[in-house]
Amino acid sequence: MSAALKIQTPEGITFSFQLAGPVVRCLAWIVDFFVIMVISQGVGFLGQLAGIISEDFAAAVATLGYFVVSIGYGVIAEWSWRGQTIGKRLLRLRVMDAQGLRLQFHQVLLRNLLRFVDMLPAFYLVGGLACYFSRRSQRLGDLAANTIVVHNTKPTEPDLDQLLAGKFNSLRQHPHLEARLRQRVSAAEARLALQALVRRDDLDPAARVTLFADLAEHFKAVVTFPPEIVEAMPDEQYVRNVVDILFRTKTADTRAAVREIAEV
Amino acid sequence: MIIDLPRFIAAERPTWNELEQILDRLEADPYRQMSLEEVQRFHLLYQKVSADLGRVATFASEPELKRYLESLTARAYGEIHETRDRSTKFRPVHWFVNDFPRAFRRQSGAFALVMVITIVAVLFGALATAFDEEAKEAILPAQFAHLLDDPAKRVAEEESAKHDRLDGAKSQFASALMANNIRVSIFTLGLGITFGLGTIINLFYNMALLGMVAVDYVLAGQTVFLLGWLLPHGIIEIPAILIAGQGGLVLGRALIGRGDRAPLEARLRSIGPDLMMLIYGFAVMLVWAGIVEAFLSQYHEPAIRYWQKIAFGVFEGVALVWFLWFKRVADRSEEERS
Numbered sequence: 001m002s003a004a005l006k007i008q009t010p011e012g013i014t015f016s017f018q019l020a021g022p023v024v025r026c027l028a029w030i031v032d033f034f035v036i037m038v039i040s041q042g043v044g045f046l047g048q049l050a051g052i053i054s055e056d057f058a059a060a061v062a063t064l065g066y067f068v069v070s071i072g073y074g075v076i077a078e079w080s081w082r083g084q085t086i087g088k089r090l091l092r093l094r095v096m097d098a099q100g101l102r103l104q105f106h107q108v109l110l111r112n113l114l115r116f117v118d119m120l121p122a123f124y125l126v127g128g129l130a131c132y133f134s135r136r137s138q139r140l141g142d143l144a145a146n147t148i149v150v151h152n153t154k155p156t157e158p159d160l161d162q163l164l165a166g167k168f169n170s171l172r173q174h175p176h177l178e179a180r181l182r183q184r185v186s187a188a189e190a191r192l193a194l195q196a197l198v199r200r201d202d203l204d205p206a207a208r209v210t211l212f213a214d215l216a217e218h219f220k221a222v223v224t225f226p227p228e229i230v231e232a233m234p235d236e237q238y239v240r241n242v243v244d245i246l247f248r249t250k251t252a253d254t255r256a257a258v259r260e261i262a263e264v
Numbered sequence: 265m266i267i268d269l270p271r272f273i274a275a276e277r278p279t280w281n282e283l284e285q286i287l288d289r290l291e292a293d294p295y296r297q298m299s300l301e302e303v304q305r306f307h308l309l310y311q312k313v314s315a316d317l318g319r320v321a322t323f324a325s326e327p328e329l330k331r332y333l334e335s336l337t338a339r340a341y342g343e344i345h346e347t348r349d350r351s352t353k354f355r356p357v358h359w360f361v362n363d364f365p366r367a368f369r370r371q372s373g374a375f376a377l378v379m380v381i382t383i384v385a386v387l388f389g390a391l392a393t394a395f396d397e398e399a400k401e402a403i404l405p406a407q408f409a410h411l412l413d414d415p416a417k418r419v420a421e422e423e424s425a426k427h428d429r430l431d432g433a434k435s436q437f438a439s440a441l442m443a444n445n446i447r448v449s450i451f452t453l454g455l456g457i458t459f460g461l462g463t464i465i466n467l468f469y470n471m472a473l474l475g476m477v478a479v480d481y482v483l484a485g486q487t488v489f490l491l492g493w494l495l496p497h498g499i500i501e502i503p504a505i506l507i508a509g510q511g512g513l514v515l516g517r518a519l520i521g522r523g524d525r526a527p528l529e530a531r532l533r534s535i536g537p538d539l540m541m542l543i544y545g546f547a548v549m550l551v552w553a554g555i556v557e558a559f560l561s562q563y564h565e566p567a568i569r570y571w572q573k574i575a576f577g578v579f580e581g582v583a584l585v586w587f588l589w590f591k592r593v594a595d596r597s598e599e600e601r602s
Binding site: 007009010011012013014015016017054055056057059060061063064067082097098099100101102104105106107109110113114116117140141143144145146187 | 337453
């Protein structure tokens, strides 16, 4: 899991950006490299057309064309597409201001021009190392321009209806304890339990038993349900019921509204 | 704690939609100016969405809703808390004649340091060549191997040339010079990321080479040829490289931050616009220098008189000094009023 940059607003609200590491950025750069090659070929073709006027002029167009495309592609794409190039779009990355503010043109320009230093001595070694060791995964160009590269993904939720369908949940017989569970369990704990359920078939049998025993013990400590309900319930079933309570609270209307918002 | 989630969503959704529409408009047109009422409404909506996010953030069962409100808050935060000028429109002439000299003058301290480095380096190169015959061969890189020969011999060859060696290749030569010089200058500026040290070393080396070549021609009695050869393009090209060095030192100074209590991010943020203008300025200068070098500097007597080339170079130099130091630039407040 890559690092995250948390930003706290003066209003006391915190939001975070998932920082992109050197490997995924390298993949985006490889895509962009091929895009630059294709555009340069196009410019070279235009240069050949200019050769009708003069061969000297055609060669000049080809030389300057490659230079301008190799420098200008990143600058123009990132400025026009709010921090994205074709490679970054494919890899779902985005360049952002390091403080979460609006990206300025001089930032886009500086980070792209400093590639000349990041490329040293070959294959972006300096930039890659800087990115790897930097707290905010910044190459030198990002550091000078005060920018970061973040993941621009929208994770999809697992299909809970399929995951939990058809199972009777005896914990729901106690609505007040059910409400207390929702109130006390944090978002991170809920997600952990959900992930354990989603990946349960990938685990070794022994690890699976231990994991669900730990989770069940934890949730039992958060809210105590009547012993007659939980005593005979296997740990995995207990966790499944907890996840059912935490994630399937919505009425049909609410679920549709949330889904609609998430899709916007 | 939200007791009734459907009611909460139904009540707050119009607010979220309204904020989203404003953000879409702002992002589609970054030059859009909002009225005072619009700004107040925008701020109110931002605060309401922030408050909603605060309420949803502890609600484990609504990850999609939380992510949606987080992204809305992050977008609005970027617009609300941004205090820098909105990006100016594409005005290349205005940038060059006003913003470039303004940035140059604002960072004149760094340029003064660059001048000191240059003088020391040129003197070093000159003295090394004057007192050590092997220095030139040891220091000159392979690309300048043609300068290892006797200057008098080269001058004789150039002046007796019967054919134009750049015939049919002047544009290509000019474009190669432009691309190479701009690349080298950007690299010089970029080395400022090493706290300015890389820029200083790079500048020192290049200026030492200049001193070596210059003194070599002077000692060979070819001063007039040297001036006629270098002045027309060098009077623009060398200051352009020095301006790149100036940018590198500005970057290095911001990283070091000595005597500046602002945090690193704020220091880097403050120099960004000036660096952009310095880059733009030296790029334009190097385009001009490339054209002059390909179309004028490579021609010598009897094709063109040396005094004419020297006079042209002096004229360029005077114009450059006037442009960078003395030309009146448009007043910021006048620009904003207009």
